[in-house]
Amino acid sequence: MSKxxxxxxxxxxxxxxxxxxxxxxxxxxxxxxxxQAYNFFFNIHPRGHRRRSIPLHTLPDYDLATLENVVIALRQSNHLTIEFVGFTGSYWPQAGTLIQKHKEAAE
Incomplete structure (x- = not known):
């Protein structure tokens, strides 16, 4: 069985x-x-030190419905904040809610 x-x-x-x-x-x-990919990073920021961003995974499917299911499963497994970059103006297909409200500084 695949993960x-x-x-x-x-x-x-x-x-x-x-x-x-x-x-x-x-x-x-x-x-x-x-x-045409969604990339996941894990960010670590100790107070008084620089932030580290570690690449974790790239989804093989460039599909918002697949991404939505992965995000839902991640939120159930742990309660870490999820920051979205590059999704300004996009909506979740199932929930119908806005993914990212404001552009990030790097966009």
């Missing part, structure tokens, strides 16, 4: 999520329109 995309991401997150004091942890999901 789901969310299981792969959670498995790769486990050794990185050390739960240290004064440290922020969150996911970033980036819409790469040039490569």
């Amino acid at each position: 789901s995309q969310a299981d792969i991401i959670a498995e790769r997150t486990a050794p990185l999520f050390t739960r240290k004091r004064n440290t922020l942890y969150w996911y970033s999901v980036v819409n790469d329109i040039y490569d």
Whole structure:
């Protein structure tokens, strides 16, 4: 039985999520329109130190419905914040809600 995309991401997150004091942890999901891919990153930001962004996974399907299912499964497995980059003006196909409200500084 093959692992789901969310299981792969959670498995790769486990050794990185050390739960240290004064440290922020969150996911970033980036819409790469040039490569037609969704990339997942794990961000670690200890207070007073620089932020690290570690690439975790790229979804093989460039489909918003697939991405929505992966995000739902990730939110059920852990309660980390998920930041979306490159999705301004896009809506989730099933929920019908806006994915990203404001552009990020890097966009």
